[in-house]
Amino acid sequence: MKSTLKKLLPFAVVGVISGATTVGAIQYLGHNSNNGDQSYFTTSAPNTSFAGMNTGAVGDDFVKAAKTTVPAVVTIKNYQSRTASRASEQDLFDFFFGDPFGGRGQGQQRQKQQQAPDNMPSGMGSGVIISPDGYIISNNHVVAGANKLEVVLSNKKSYIATLVGTDPNTDISLLKIEEKGLPYLNFANSDNIDVGQWVLAVGNPLGLNSTVTAGIVSAKGRGIGILGGQGKATNPIESFIQTDAAINPGNSGGALVNTNGELIGINSAIQSTTGYYQGYGFAVPSNLARKIVEDIKKFGIVQRGFLGVQSLDLSNDQLVTSYNKQFKTSLKVGSGIYITGFGDNSGAEDAGLKKGDIITKVDNYDITDFADLSMSIGSKRPGDKVQVTYSRNGKDGTATVTLRDQKGGTSTRTKADLSVTEKIGAEFDPLTERFKTEYGLNSGVVAKSVSEGSEMAKIGIVDNYIIIEVNGKPVNSQKDVEKILDKYQGNVQVKFVDDYGRIYTKGFKMP
Structure with missing residues (x-):
């Protein structure tokens, strides 16, 4: 995990990092404990075409979207036990700077970490109210390790939240506060967003509550290797919306909305050499986030379907070159997912797929890289059927695959199971x-x-x-x-x- 993190280091920075370093950041910026921040995620760009818009129309759309969004975005304060805080801070230090002791000096390094006082949060981030009865969506890393979570609304009213559930594989968490009649945001269909479309990012960066930034959708379906790279996600799903809206510590878990004020993403990460905004932000698409919270509310756990394939991303030239060298093959760099093998109880193998097939489409979703496959399958549940289009020896074929869970089952499970x-x-x-x-x-x-x-x-x-x-x-x-x-x-x-x-x-x- 250390080597993976060092490779990512100066590129991808997860919002939780800013959370664990909140105390120092607050002291540096001169903010009090109510103005901290634990996330690092924001982006902006709405549902309107970038081209052909006059400035007045854009401004009016931004004002309307901001008025809708700001009241539904909250601050989340994460209070941790000293032991949990010490362990997480060591991980974060290594993520920022690498382990100077080569994995042998963890004890020494942990002793250097300063602990937040018991009445101070270990980190802060953002969240989005998604129902009038108090359900709030945020990032998993914003709430990780907490023994108490405090939610502060834009009107400064404070609540102690219950953590309903989390999913490290998508970096999504669901919280609940006991209140009614709250302002909330509706989910939009993130599949319908376009590159170049305007968006707004709303969160609480650097202790600045209810901050709105604007930008465009820079790309879709980005996989940056950050969830698996942290070592917390066993089967990470990365298909981020990339945006150029300004994102800084404290934005994690906040809203990415279109110009209608509809939720199209949960801001989750940045790409930076400094740990601060340099033009690249990433958000979990709303369709995936909505599926995760629906699972948590209905079943208590996330329902995850699997194809049951071992695979190679043909769009990754380094992986293809390495695979060719190791297995004496001559695969060409391109698009699609090359099947290298199958897991136990594989639904894909039972459906007739074979080693050497190249997956090019799942249902109506084109598969160009692993991020596409991750999103198309990760948004499904065990027992769901998907139509897989593949190429075999230059000829196209299709197969109907029944997805299974990791134990080979095709039924949903609850916590009791x-x-x-x-x-x-x-x-x-x-x-x-x-x-x-x-x-x-x-x-x-x-x-x-x-x-x-x-x-x-x-x-x-x-x-x-x-x-x-x-x-x-x-x-x-x-x-x-x-x-x-x-x-x-x-x-x-x-x-x-x-x-x-x-x-x-x-x-x-x-x-």
């Missing part, structure tokens, strides 16, 4: 007996694949921490953890060792 490890957001590897002997441990498992925002992450556990006991019982395998927590309801106590060798016992309520 999740495994123990899915519910608490981590998996576990056993410790070797030699390790136990050397370090004087009688039991223990190593945490791995700890999901951002999960119950384990909230109590400060990250990958490679050692879990000694769960609810007072020693654990030596993932099966031990599952047995203790299977069908368990109530408070869970976890005894674990951090990377300094310090032992903690912390708890959470079983989901």
Whole structure:
């Protein structure tokens, strides 16, 4: 993960970075704690054609859109425990500057991080009210690691929010405040936006509440490798709307709207060598964001369908060159997704697709690169059927594929259907007996694949921490953890060792 982040470094910066450095930014800018910012995402460009517009018409459209949007955009303050804050700040430091210790000095570096006081948020970002009864959409990275979330409306009224659910794979989160009759934004069809169209970005950058910036849609379907690069998303979906509207820390989770004041995207990232606006911003398309929040509201979890293919993006010349060299092939750089293999219980393989086929279209969606495939499939659920157009030996064919989940199922699931490890957001590897002997441990498992925002992450556990006991019982395998927590309801106590060798016992309520 470190090498991936260093390659991305000076190009893509995720908004959460600005969140964890909010305290310093506030001091530098002279803002108080109510004017902070945790995101880094904004863009602007509306639903009107860029060409042929007179200046007066554009100005009038912007005023109307701004009046509609500003009251529905909120500030989100993220309060974290000291342990969780310390872990996230180390990740953010590495993301900005790289690990100067080559992965060996994490402990030393963490000791240098300053903690926000208990009454100060660890970071701040933006959110968008999407219903009059208090549902708010934002970014996953804006709310990650929080043990308390405060929402402040544009009229300065404050609420403590409930985190309904998150999805690191799309960087989307859903919150709820208890209120009625709130101003809100309607979702627009993001498939209908055009490059060159005007948009507005509304958020709370650099402590400047209710800021509106304008720009155009610079591109669609951008994949910048930032979600997977952070190591938090297991199956990232990146098909961003790119805009040139000014975006700075605090905009993350804010609204990207057309000139009608309709939501076409959730501002999520920038591309910059400095960490501040340099002309490139990225937003999660509204169609994808809406699907995610609908899943969370209806099922409690995101429903994700998969084709079940292993693939190569033919538009990426470096990947194609590397693949040709490794496998002695002569694939040509172009467009489409080349199938290199299939996963277990693959719906695509069952539908007749073969290794070597090139996917060119899903339903009516042209597939030129992996971002296109990610978007077209990622917006579907298990059990959905898609029409896949492919090229095989120069001839086109079609196949109807029934999408499946990662376990091969074709039905939607709720939280009650999740495994123990899915519910608490981590998996576990056993410790070797030699390790136990050397370090004087009688039991223990190593945490791995700890999901951002999960119950384990909230109590400060990250990958490679050692879990000694769960609810007072020693654990030596993932099966031990599952047995203790299977069908368990109530408070869970976890005894674990951090990377300094310090032992903690912390708890959470079983989901």
